[in-house]
Amino acid sequence: MPNQPLNDYRPLFIGLDALIPFMDGTCGCYTNLDNAASTPPLKAVQQAVDDFLVYYSSVHRGTGFKSQLSTYAYEQARQIVMRFVGADPMEHTCIFGKNTTEAINKLARRFPFDPKRNIVLTSAMEHHSNDLPWRAATPVIHVRLTPDGRLDEDDFDAQLSMHADKVALVALTGASNVTGYINPIHRLAGKAHAVGALLLVDCAQFAPHRKIDMLPLDHPEHLDFITISAHKMYAPFGTGALIGRKDIFESGDPDMTGGGTVEIVTLDSVVWSAPPEREEAGSPNTVGAVALAAAIRQLETVGMSEVAHHEAALTRYALEGLCHIQGLKVFGDNDPSKTEDRLGVIPIQLDHVPHFLAAAILGYEFGIGVRSGCFCAHPYILHLLGLSKEEADEVRHRIMAGDRSEMPGLIRASFGLYNTIEDVDTLLDALSHISKGEYKGKYVQDRATGEYSPVGWQLDFADYFNL
Ligand SMILES: Cc1ncc(COP(=O)(O)O)c(C=O)c1O
Numbered sequence: 001m002p003n004q005p006l007n008d009y010r011p012l013f014i015g016l017d018a019l020i021p022f023m024d025g026t027c028g029c030y031t032n033l034d035n036a037a038s039t040p041p042l043k044a045v046q047q048a049v050d051d052f053l054v055y056y057s058s059v060h061r062g063t064g065f066k067s068q069l070s071t072y073a074y075e076q077a078r079q080i081v082m083r084f085v086g087a088d089p090m091e092h093t094c095i096f097g098k099n100t101t102e103a104i105n106k107l108a109r110r111f112p113f114d115p116k117r118n119i120v121l122t123s124a125m126e127h128h129s130n131d132l133p134w135r136a137a138t139p140v141i142h143v144r145l146t147p148d149g150r151l152d153e154d155d156f157d158a159q160l161s162m163h164a165d166k167v168a169l170v171a172l173t174g175a176s177n178v179t180g181y182i183n184p185i186h187r188l189a190g191k192a193h194a195v196g197a198l199l200l201v202d203c204a205q206f207a208p209h210r211k212i213d214m215l216p217l218d219h220p221e222h223l224d225f226i227t228i229s230a231h232k233m234y235a236p237f238g239t240g241a242l243i244g245r246k247d248i249f250e251s252g253d254p255d256m257t258g259g260g261t262v263e264i265v266t267l268d269s270v271v272w273s274a275p276p277e278r279e280e281a282g283s284p285n286t287v288g289a290v291a292l293a294a295a296i297r298q299l300e301t302v303g304m305s306e307v308a309h310h311e312a313a314l315t316r317y318a319l320e321g322l323c324h325i326q327g328l329k330v331f332g333d334n335d336p337s338k339t340e341d342r343l344g345v346i347p348i349q350l351d352h353v354p355h356f357l358a359a360a361i362l363g364y365e366f367g368i369g370v371r372s373g374c375f376c377a378h379p380y381i382l383h384l385l386g387l388s389k390e391e392a393d394e395v396r397h398r399i400m401a402g403d404r405s406e407m408p409g410l411i412r413a414s415f416g417l418y419n420t421i422e423d424v425d426t427l428l429d430a431l432s433h434i435s436k437g438e439y440k441g442k443y444v445q446d447r448a449t450g451e452y453s454p455v456g457w458q459l460d461f462a463d464y465f466n467l
Contacts, residue, residue: 007306007310010418022365030367032416033414034370036371036414037232044297045291048293052073052290055070059284073286078289081292084300085203086215096241102240105133111168111169114168116165117166120141122141122143123173126171127173127376130202174205176377185223198225198245199224201227203227204229204232206343208232208299210307210343226243227243228241234295249276254278254281257270260282260283261273310417311417317421318415326435329348345413355372355409356445362430362434372412381408382395395408403447404449
């Protein structure tokens with residue numbers, strides 16, 4: 001147990017008391033430990049959206065009161081996002097979009113790669129969203145990892161110096177969605193800038209849990225670009241943002257063209273608007289921007305240092321408990337005394353229970369939501385599991401043949417601000433039972449998806465929600 005009781009942030013959130021069915025016929029609260037995927041909404045977000053919808057209308061160039069108010073709200077949301085990450089409106093722009101994936105794809109299409117300086121240096125620990133868009137755009141080098149899955153900074157240094165005049169951009173995650181490791185982004189920024197490269201930090205995982213400070217562009221350790229996703233920040237209304245150097249978006253054609261991106265169009269000419277409008281083709285998701293800003297306001301009220309403190313206490317307590325469960329392995333760093341440079345994201349393996357089965361039992365019998373599999377980070381999982389190239393090839397062949405029954409992977413438990421010590425106890429108790437084979441259901445696997453479902457029990461979602 002932590003030395004001092006933790007604050008209870010559950011009252012700030014929607015839906016935590018909703019009852020869900022368990023396989024034994026009882027009902028109970030859902031224990032959501034899948035926050036690295038998406039987070040539940042804050043009440044403050046719902047309130048802001050409700051208040052805003054009364055006035056909601058078209059933005060930009062609408063002349064009526066509601067249009068002007070909507071434009072005001074949208075631009076205010078942009079300012080709130082920029083202030084939250086330490087961006088300067090003179091140097092940076094904030095481009096709203098759907099999520100981090102869209103933001104990184106945009107940057108990959110808009111980044112001014114020069115044929116002589118076109119390498120992106122990324123790492124083998126990235127989410128696919130910070131890897132595949134770069135592979136589609138330009139040559140990519142993946143920095144190696146240490147055996148326990150951290151970025152190998154010696155290899156980073158070596159790659160950077162070997163390709164010093166060819167690296168255009170370093171693209172790294174702020175925090176891993178698999179191990180929760182936090183990368184030393186400012187130190188790495190300093191090294192990237194020293195060879196004339198820019199730096200993107202994928203903050204999809206980092207932003208809900210730690211303070212971001214992009215720093216002024218003349219600071220050697222500034223961050224040139226960052227991305228965030230609102231659905232991981234307690235504001236699931238379909239918004240994300242790319243925040244970064246304005247100058248990069250002031251020249252070149254936008255990656256997506258259409259309404260809202262132009263100053264003037266004739267039949268044979270186009271003058272693009274200044275960023276961010278130039279980069280936000282079509283009508284924007286104004287409600288999503290308002291929701292994100294409201295979530296940020298709430299996180300700021302709690303304080304990002306308190307967020308970090310609360311989640312570090314949960315992580316410490318979880319790691320202390322997990323090491324007592326026989327036949328359970330925590331991947332990555334499992335040291336409870338080192339929770340400062342990691343998030344509350346814990347990858348777990350049970351010796352005798354496949355990850356898909358363990359996740360199913362957790363869900364059906366214990367009401368616990370986790371994720372299992374490779375978490376959109378296949379190279380990283382293969383590295384952590386120590387699979388050889390031949391073994392990885394075999395996995396690929398089986399998947400291509402439509403068989404995921406032996407898909408390698410892990411179970412992932414990830415904490416958010418509203419989680420409690422009781423949630424961790426629920427997880428520890430469930431894993432301890434499962435590891436001893438103490439579960440009730442009989443499960444059958446779908447070979448195509450790899451997922452397990454209990455025999456003779458079916459959920460009827462229509463009892464809970466209908467449109
Ligand atoms: C580290 C990281 N980067 C990128 C993404 C992609 O985010 P989104 O699905 O919001 O685009 C995720 C999502 O899990 C992530 O964890």
